[in-house]
Amino acid sequence: MNARSWWLMISVGLGILLNPLNSSMVSVAIPNLQHVFRLDFTRVSWIIFSFYIASSIAQPVMGKASDLFGRRKIFLTGLVVAFLASTLAPLSPNFGWLIGFRIVQSVGTSMMVGVGMAIVRMHITENQATALSVLSIFLSGAAAIGPFIGGILIHMWDWPSIFFVNIPFAVASFLLAWRTLPKDEPPTSVTRDMSIRKWLNVIDASGVLLFAVGLVALLIGLLSAKSSGHLSLGNVIVALIGLLLLLAFVRHELKTTSPFIPIRTFAEYPAMTWVNVEFMLVNVLYYSLFFGIPSYLQTVRHVSGFHTGILMLSLGLCSLAASPLAGRWIDKSGPRPALFLSAILMTFGSVWLVTLNPTSPVISVCLALIAFGISNGLNNVGMQAALFQSSPKEIIGVASGLFNTSRYLGTILSSLLIGTVMGGTFSFEGFRTLGIILTVLSLSLVFMSRRRGDSAQLQK
The missing domain is CATH 1.20.1250.20 (MFS general substrate transporter like domains)
Incomplete structure (x- = not known):
């Protein structure tokens, strides 16, 4: 170059x-x-x-x-x-x-x-x-x-x-x-003469609005109920409105010619659907730890922001170190072994969080961070490779867009999970409960990784 x-x-x-x-x-x-x-x-x-x-x-x-x-x-x-x-x-x-x-x-x-x-x-x-x-x-x-x-x-x-x-x-x-x-390049006559209404149809403004308002309303209803400590009629109504808007969004995406999220693609390619579901779950696990650990260290263990940042560095460095190694491994053996090891590491890290107690050395959280960091490096390459394997070449652009959407939805769900478990105050009991939930989710990820491997063997 x-x-x-x-x-x-x-x-x-x-x-x-x-x-x-x-x-x-x-x-x-x-x-x-x-x-x-x-x-x-x-x-x-x-x-x-x-x-x-x-x-x-x-x-x-x-x-x-x-x-x-x-x-x-x-x-x-x-x-x-x-x-x-x-x-x-x-x-x-x-x-x-x-x-x-x-x-x-x-x-x-x-x-x-x-x-x-x-x-x-x-x-x-x-x-x-x-x-x-x-x-x-x-x-x-x-x-x-x-x-x-x-x-x-x-x-x-x-x-x-x-x-x-x-x-x-x-x-x-x-x-x-x-x-x-x-x-x-100079805009074409079609682009230059496009009306605002036509442009809104191209970007599926109606779908974007239904998705955004529905998701926000659902989150407000769920989190408000948890924060107030009781389930009020207002919380239920707001959450139901959000759910109805999201259902309307799905119906709209199935009918429109230029969908914001092409939902029909999921039905046409089930293998790609499972990759996206698995990737969403991976991000729920990773970002629950990513956002949960700093609040645990600072709020529960009273660690300074400076030292929290240093401890969190082990997560990022392990992820960066694992990514190039994962690329070489996956080139030789395919994504299945790397993703299975990633799920095992996430399970270990989640179980380790459950074993911690209020007197555990603060630095002991690094074991969980290292396990999740390595698994994240494996997933960064392995999930992308699995997507390419399961997606036809003619729709790889659409598949990549859905893949990024799954990442963001998983991140949003991780924040919802932390907010629901912790409520108004971040506590050690809530942190342990979060660890138990992450253990269950990571075990399901182990099962899904194993299931994909068995399916691949049957196809051969």
């Missing part, structure tokens, strides 16, 4: 890392936000929910928008949006404003992830696998070291610093992207 290609990758990489960096840094900031805004754990968990709900909607929508209006325009606009949201979020007068800026930040960073990968695929034709692996390092590396960076920043400058840290990345990426990103 020539120098221009490398600068193109760096400019894109500095932009796309903002999404995983901001989704991971906040895990260390939750106890501080609880204290500053005087909120219980259930309410403050919306700082997690809001980001992932917005990302799950914004990424596929912005992917379609980039096809219509140009990838360079969308990428640069995303950097400006992320810059403004990161600058204004620390000035929020209350938690509601902070959630609003967090959503805007999520939309801005989501404008760059899928679009940035598409730009590299289109404009770097030599050593493309190397180019994509470099971008993967930006993505996985940012997620891995996010808690560590967040812990240091909060220790030195408090929670606003996790937003301000985005500014130099956004500025550097914008300046480089302005110079290196190829200009968009």
Whole structure:
């Protein structure tokens, strides 16, 4: 690759890392936000929910928008949006404003992830696998070291610093992207003359609205019931409205010609469906630990944010170290052995959490973090390989979109699980209950991995 290609990758990489960096840094900031805004754990968990709900909607929508209006325009606009949201979020007068800026930040960073990968695929034709692996390092590396960076920043400058840290990345990426990103092709007459109504149909605005409002309403109903300690009529009504809207969303997606989430694809390719279900469960397990451990360390064990970030670094480093090794193993043996070992490691880590007691050495949580870190490295490669095996080539683009949706839904469910188990206060009893639930889920993942292996043997 020539120098221009490398600068193109760096400019894109500095932009796309903002999404995983901001989704991971906040895990260390939750106890501080609880204290500053005087909120219980259930309410403050919306700082997690809001980001992932917005990302799950914004990424596929912005992917379609980039096809219509140009990838360079969308990428640069995303950097400006992320810059403004990161600058204004620390000035929020209350938690509601902070959630609003967090959503805007999520939309801005989501404008760059899928679009940035598409730009590299289109404009770097030599050593493309190397180019994509470099971008993967930006993505996985940012997620891995996010808690560590967040812990240091909060220790030195408090929670606003996790937003301000985005500014130099956004500025550097914008300046480089302005110079290196190829200009968009002139819009076609169809795109140029497209009405707002037609554009809304193309991105399936009705489906996006039903999905977003239904999911938020369901989460509000469930979490409000847990936070208040009793099941009121209002909680039930809100949750039922959310459930009905999600059912309406499914019906709408089955009928529309340009669905936001092509649900029919799941029915046509059951093997791909199982991969997505398994990937969703993997993310429920991983992010329950990812968000649960920092709150346990700081709230229950009174560990500082700085030392929590250092402990969490073992999770990210093990994940980064395991990924390239997993790639070589999977090239030789296929995804089944790696995914089975991943499920075993998650089971071990979950059981280890259950064995902890209030007097266990704080550093003992690193065993669970290491087990989950290695398993995450195996899953990053193994699940993608399993997806390629189960998806026909002609729909691989759609399959990748569904795959990312499964990731975000799993993350949202992990936040819901933590909020439901913990309620208003993060306690040791709740943490142990969470460990028991994760053990059950990881054992089901072992069964699913074994089941796929048996099915593969039958097909041979």
